[in-house]
Amino acid sequence: MKVLVLGGGGREHALVWKLRQSPRITQLVCAPGNGGIADDAEVAPADLKSLDSIVSLANRLQPDLTVVGPELPLTLGVVDEFTRRGWPIFGPTQSASRLELSKSFAKEFLQRHHIPTAHFAICDSVDQVRSALGHFHTPVVVKADGLAAGKGVVIARSKEEAASVAAEMLSGRMVGDAGARVVLEECLQGDELSFLVFSDGERVAPLVAAQDHKRVGDGDTGPNTGGMGAYSTPVLLDDGMRDWLLNHVARPVVAGMKAEGTEFKGVLYCGLMMTARGPMVLEFNCRFGDPETQPILMRLDSDLVEAFEASIQGRTSEGDFRWSQDASVCIVMSSGGYPGTFEAGKRIDGLDEAARIEGLKVFHAGTSKRDGVYYTSGGRVLGVTARAPDLQTAVKRAYEACNTISFEGAHYRKDIAARALKR
Secondary structure (H helix, E strand, O other), X not given: OEEEEEEOOHHHXXXXXXXXXXXXXXXXXXXXXXXXXXXXXXXXXXXXXXHHHHHHHHHHHOOOEEEEOOOHHHHHOHHHHHHHOOOOEEOOOOOOOHHHHOHHHHHHHHHHOOOOEOXXXXXXXXXXXXXXXXXXXXXXXXXXXXXXXXXXXXXXXXXXHHHXXXXXXXXXXXXXXXXXXXXXXXXXXXXXXXXXXXXXXXXXXXXXXXXXXXXXXXXXXXXXOOOOEEEEOOOOOOHHHHXXXXXXHXXXXXXXXXXXXXXXXXXXXXEEEEEOOEEEEEEEEOOOOOOOHHHHHHXXXXXXXXXXXXXXXXXXXXXXXXXXXXXXXXXXXXXXXXXXXXXXXXXXXXXHHHHOOOOEEEEEOOEEEEOOEEEEOOOEEEEEEEEEOOHHHHHHHHHHHHHHOEOOOOEOOOOOOHHHHHO
């Protein structure tokens, strides 16, 4: 069968790498791909900001299955368009994608369906922000309502800072149109958890859990990023808590969407805070997380194609996945200056040496390739990912690889999974 993957980052490289292992696939294409993805799949040019460009590519390729990586094509309605044409595609419709596209929609949906989440207020003006702040203790989380590439969330230490950040968002200066409306939220304390499920619109099947590291600096310091690393272990989520999350979060979301006339098919990413009051939903994504996908798929021992088809065809079940008891970790190597301004075009060395480390795979996120040499082309450049029988060994292997790879300005956190290792 012929499979098309839409996207060009580390998440898509992990999807391509895992799909490549399926004996059923005869042709694997990724659009637009990147320098590293080109080693594992054919790459094809496509403008993911243009529905016409995506449809034109698919019309030429006639894939038997399309997998959507990033959120933008979902918000353009690529699933609706492909489904209308009878082309099998994995992902939610444009209206179902509102769970990610609009934080205010998601918060009100959670409230309607009695799914645990933080106290919040939705504001359309600075005056509304100032009025609502009276109902919050500090720190206060300020979120842009729309998509902001992981950069639309600020934890304000004072109400003055919260008002200032909200004003910057509402003005359009900070995150453009994404900040036309803001959500104020109580700041929850606890460990974050990424809990993903596949859904066919009615049933759900859980993936193994992962924990992401959002801040750019060690010790969770500095600004938020798209994610600087993640890990997954069998003990991160026990069976009892997994079942609780299925029954009190994932299934109610899918049932609630169906009841509201917006069936949710695809992968639902539940970003959670495990608080002293119990798990609380921080956010939803309607696609795989990045960099969580990398360590999650490193632990998958079954055929990913089968799970995609089960979701599309309305027969999702927990039997769609078979997981390793190993641990896995992904460390993101980023360009100097990320998530702010950075320079691209830096030569990357040491990849061949790193590839010789046992249980290791380097997923390319922002790279290009010229004359056999890789160069940086994005903020997040590589996802150095390792699998091992225990977390300590996986972390050791991943950092050994990071120390082997080099490019000018390379930055990565030195404490990915450190809290789990201490425990």
